[in-house]
Amino acid sequence: MRKIVIAGNWKMFKTQAESLEFLQGFMPSLEHTPEDREVVLCVPYTDLYQLSKNLHGSRIQLGAQNVHWEDSGAYTGEISGEMLAEIGTRYVIVGHSERRQYFGETNETVNKRLLAAQKYALTPILCVGETKQQRDVGEIESTVTKQLKQGLVGVDQENLVIAYEPIWAIGTGDTCEAVEANRVIGLIRSQLSNPKVSIQYGGSVKPNNIDEIMAQPEIDGALVGGASLEPDSFAQLVNYK
Ligand code: PGA
Helix, strand or coil, X not given: CCCEEEEEECCCCCCHHHHHHHHHHHHXXXXXXXXXXXXXXXXXXXXXXXXXXHCCCCCEEEEECCCCCCCCCCCCCCCCHHXXXXXXXXXXXXXXXXXXXXXXXXXHHHHHHHHHHHHCCCEEEEEECCCHHHHHXXXXXXXXXXXXXXXXXXXXXXXXXXXXXXXXXXXXXXXXXXXXXXXXXXXXXHCCCCCCCEEEXXXXXXXXXXXXXXXXCCCCEEEECHHHCCHHHHHHHHCCC
């Protein structure tokens, strides 16, 4: 059985006070969440520390949004796997399209970050996906294949989640058709050595489309930006039918 993983990506949103307010509103709704669903919050570093002190006994798993490949060193602005693991972080997003677009992340640096995450027993969530332009010229498969091939060199597929996030669907309200997302995710799975890797869909996942997305046989969860910021909407996502 592949694990269902519903993960929120808060990006650069929420102060510590706001993160605790979210928690208060969100926690009660987990009573209705089926046991076999993993609920993850990938939050800013300051919130990570705050939430790690307030999540004891809760089923919410903590996730970071990046990790450096070295254990320590002169890397201003970066954070190491050891630092994340020390405060109870379990997941880390690697290679999100915003990192690739604005911060020069490449398949090579993504690969190094994946390996570093696994060294500290963090489960990386590797993001892959094509731009609108690549889709329009028929380069979905080749783009995603290259991201996987170069990103996954030496990576242990027993401790890995992949998120298919078509870039044109992120933050736009323009969700990829569920059937199409299912098709690309099937294609991704066919390129893995471990067919049990959980593969999420991400890109404008909302309470009104989660049921259709999760009804697809290849889709094992969602990586959610905007709709993870409000307790009510994230609750509806983790409690999809
Ligand atoms: P979105 O973001 O749900 O706001 O489209 C998804 C993501 O960036 O992971």
